[in-house]
Amino acid sequence: xxxxxxxxxxxxxxxxxxxxxxxxxxxxxxxxxxxxxxxxxxxxxxxxxxxxxxxxxxxxxxxxxxxxxxxxxxxxxxxxxxxxxxxxxxxxxxxxxxxxxxxxxxxxxxxxxxxxxxxxxxxxxxxxxxxxxxxxxxxxxxxxxxxxxxxxxxxxxxxxxxxxxxxxxxxxxxxxxxxxxxxxxxxxxxxxxxxxxxx
Numbered sequence: 001x002x003x004x005x006x007x008x009x010x011x012x013x014x015x016x017x018x019x020x021x022x023x024x025x026x027x028x029x030x031x032x033x034x035x036x037x038x039x040x041x042x043x044x045x046x047x048x049x050x051x052x053x054x055x056x057x058x059x060x061x062x063x064x065x066x067x068x069x070x071x072x073x074x075x076x077x078x079x080x081x082x083x084x085x086x087x088x089x090x091x092x093x094x095x096x097x098x099x100x101x102x103x104x105x106x107x108x109x110x111x112x113x114x115x116x117x118x119x120x121x122x123x124x125x126x127x128x129x130x131x132x133x134x135x136x137x138x139x140x141x142x143x144x145x146x147x148x149x150x151x152x153x154x155x156x157x158x159x160x161x162x163x164x165x166x167x168x169x170x171x172x173x174x175x176x177x178x179x180x181x182x183x184x185x186x187x188x189x190x191x192x193x194x195x196x197x198x199x
Contacts (some may be wrong), residue, residue, distance in 0.1 A: 022055040024087065027185045033142065034114060040136035043164045043179050051076075051090045051168065053182055058086040066191055067160070068106075070176055070198040072099060075168050077158070077176060079189060087188060092166040092177035100156065100174050104192045107148030109187055115140045118155060120173050135161055142180040145189040147196055158196075159183060 005150060060069040062080050069078040070184065072093045078086040094100060097179075112134035122128055132138050141160020160180040166172070167179055174199075178186065 003162070024053050024055055024185070026181055027188055029184065032112070033184065036136045037142065037180060039073050040124070040141070040180060041162050041164055043181065047090075053090070053185065054088050055081070055085055057087050060086065060101075060197075062197060064195065066194045068190060068194060069194070070103065070158075072199055077178065077186070079186060087186075087189070089182045090167050090180055092169050092171050094174040095170050099170070101198045103141045104147035104154055104156070104196045104198070105154060106145055106150045106190060106192055106196060107151075108146045108192065109188075109190070110134075110144045110146070112138070112142060113140050113144040113159070114138070118173070124173075139163070139175040141178075141183060143183045145183075145190060147186060158186070174180075 002065045058078070058080055060071075060078055060080065060090070062069050063084070065080050065082050067080040069080065070076075070091065070093070071078070075091050075093060077089045077091045078118075079089075080086050096166070103147060114134045115132040117125075117128040117132070117140055133173070139159075139162055140157065141162060144159040147156045147158070156175055158176040158178065160183040161167070161177040163171070163177070164179055166177055
C-alpha cells in the first residue's frame with residue numbers, strides 16, 4: 001500500500017468508523033505485474049475515499065460466499081463473504097446502449113489477457129487489429145474474468161482497464177471494468193464456476 005493510500009485509508013477509517021467499513025490491503029504483485037503495472041496508465045490519485053475498496057456488511061440479497069454481485073446503478077461490485085460480509089469494489093459499467101443484466105458463471109480467468117475486439121468495438125473503431133496482445137495498453141488490463149451462461153461465453157467480462165478514469169461511469173461496451181489493482185485482488189479471490197449476478 002502506498003503512503004498516500006495508507007494516509008487516505010486512515011482518514012476514511014475515521015470518517016466511516018461507525019459504518020462497519022474495513023480497508024483491504026493491496027494484493028501482492030508478481031514481478032511481471034509490477035513491471036507491467038508500471039507501464040500502464042496510473043490509477044487516479046484523487047479517488048473519492050468513500051468509493052474505494054472496502055469490506056462491508058453485505059448489502060445484497062445474495063448470501064452464498066463467493067458470489068459476485070454487480071450493482072450497475074451504484075457502480076459497485078460485491079464479492080460475498082462469510083458472516084454476512086462483502087468486499088466492495090468501484091467499477092465502470094456499460095454505456096446506456098450496452099447495459100445488460102442477468103446471471104452468469106465464472107467460466108475462466110486470465111492474467112494480462114489478449115483481446116479480440118467484437119463487432120460493436122469494430123464498428124466504433126474499424127482500424128482495430130484482429131487481436132490486441134496482453135499488456136499495459138490492452139483494454140482488458142491486468143486480469144479478465146470471463147462470464148459464461150449454459151457453458152457458453154457470453155462475451156461479457158469483468159476486467160481491468162487501461163482507462164482508469166472511466167471507473168464510476170457508464171463507459172464500456174457492456175463489460176465490467178475495474179482498477180487493475182482491484183481486479184487482481186478479485187481475481188485472486190474468486191473461484192471458477194462462481195455465480196455472477198448483474199443487476
